[in-house]
Amino acid sequence: DVVMTQSPDSLAVSLGERVTINCRSSQSLLHFSNNKNYLAWYQQKPGQPPKLLIYWASTRESGVPDRFSGSGSATDFTLTISSLQAEDVAVYYCQQYYSTPRTFGQGTKVEIK
Amino acid sequence: QVQLQESGPGLVKPSETLSLTCTVSGDSVSRFYWSWIRQPPGKRPEWIAYIYNSGTTNYNPYLKSRVTISVDTSKNQFSLELSSVTAADTAVYYCARGGGWDDAPVPGFDYWGRGALVTVSS
Numbered sequence: 001d002v003v004m005t006q007s008p009d010s011l012a013v014s015l016g017e018r019v020t021i022n023c024r025s026s027q028s029l030l031h032f033s034n035n036k037n038y039l040a041w042y043q044q045k046p047g048q049p050p051k052l053l054i055y056w057a058s059t060r061e062s063g064v065p066d067r068f069s070g071s072g073s074a075t076d077f078t079l080t081i082s083s084l085q086a087e088d089v090a091v092y093y094c095q096q097y098y099s100t101p102r103t104f105g106q107g108t109k110v111e112i113k
Numbered sequence: 114q115v116q117l118q119e120s121g122p123g124l125v126k127p128s129e130t131l132s133l134t135c136t137v138s139g140d141s142v143s144r145f146y147w148s149w150i151r152q153p154p155g156k157r158p159e160w161i162a163y164i165y166n167s168g169t170t171n172y173n174p175y176l177k178s179r180v181t182i183s184v185d186t187s188k189n190q191f192s193l194e195l196s197s198v199t200a201a202d203t204a205v206y207y208c209a210r211g212g213g214w215d216d217a218p219v220p221g222f223d224y225w226g227r228g229a230l231v232t233v234s235s
Contacts, residue, residue, distance in 0.1 A: 038214065040221035049207050049225035050158060061219065093157060097214050097221060101173040102148075102160040 002026055002096050006105035012113040019081035021108045023094035028074045038098035041070055041079045045090045115139040117208050117226035125233050131195040135208030143167050143186050148212035149193045151204040163212030198233045205230050
């Protein structure tokens with residue numbers, strides 16, 4: 001199985017400040033056939049299902065604000081929120097779809113300082 | 114707009130079979146990938162299985178011996194059965210569109226149900 005490990009587990013940031021969440025996979029998620037990274041990011045608020053934010057490591061899902069961006073390749077990835085808003089308080093998960101079983105990171109909780 | 118809704122018992126006894134159904138509107142279960150995912154309280158989501166093109170299935174190997182995913186195209190539903198449940202199977206169970214990347218509007222899980230809390234207890 002591909003193990004997904006996120007850091008940090010939680011962080012508190014002031015409104016308007018930048019948030020950076022890291023995700024590392026136990027094997028490369030870069031597919032040689034199409035040069036794409038098989039990684040997605042989700043946002044989960046309390047009592048709600050996860051919401052898809054980003055796929056192919058850096059492509060924003062339709063309707064997702066452009067303050068959310070994804071980067072990285074192979075085994076190291078980053079989700080960045082450029083300017084934290086109150087509505088961004090949530091747990092964020094990375095997920096690989098390179099192989100089955102599909103696996104998620106343990107989550108990073110983002111709070112307001 | 115694609116919508117999914119889970120239904121089934123919220124309480125299952127140990128050693129019995131958990132059965133859930135997902136009713137889909139706004140899309141057809143005959144195409145794309147459809148998955149079951151569960152999330153124990155306070156933990157990360159765990160992918161259980163997907164069904165693709167009304168017949169191809171793929172299961173999490175840790176659950177494979179106990180899980181069956183199936184589809185009913187006439188009702189536009191897909192279902193989950195998990196046998197021999199224990200307290201460790203207590204979780205919120207979600208149905209979602211997605212699971213594959215080669216035949217999907219987007220890779221990843223793009224539409225989710227609201228989730229069904231299933232508690233395993235006598």
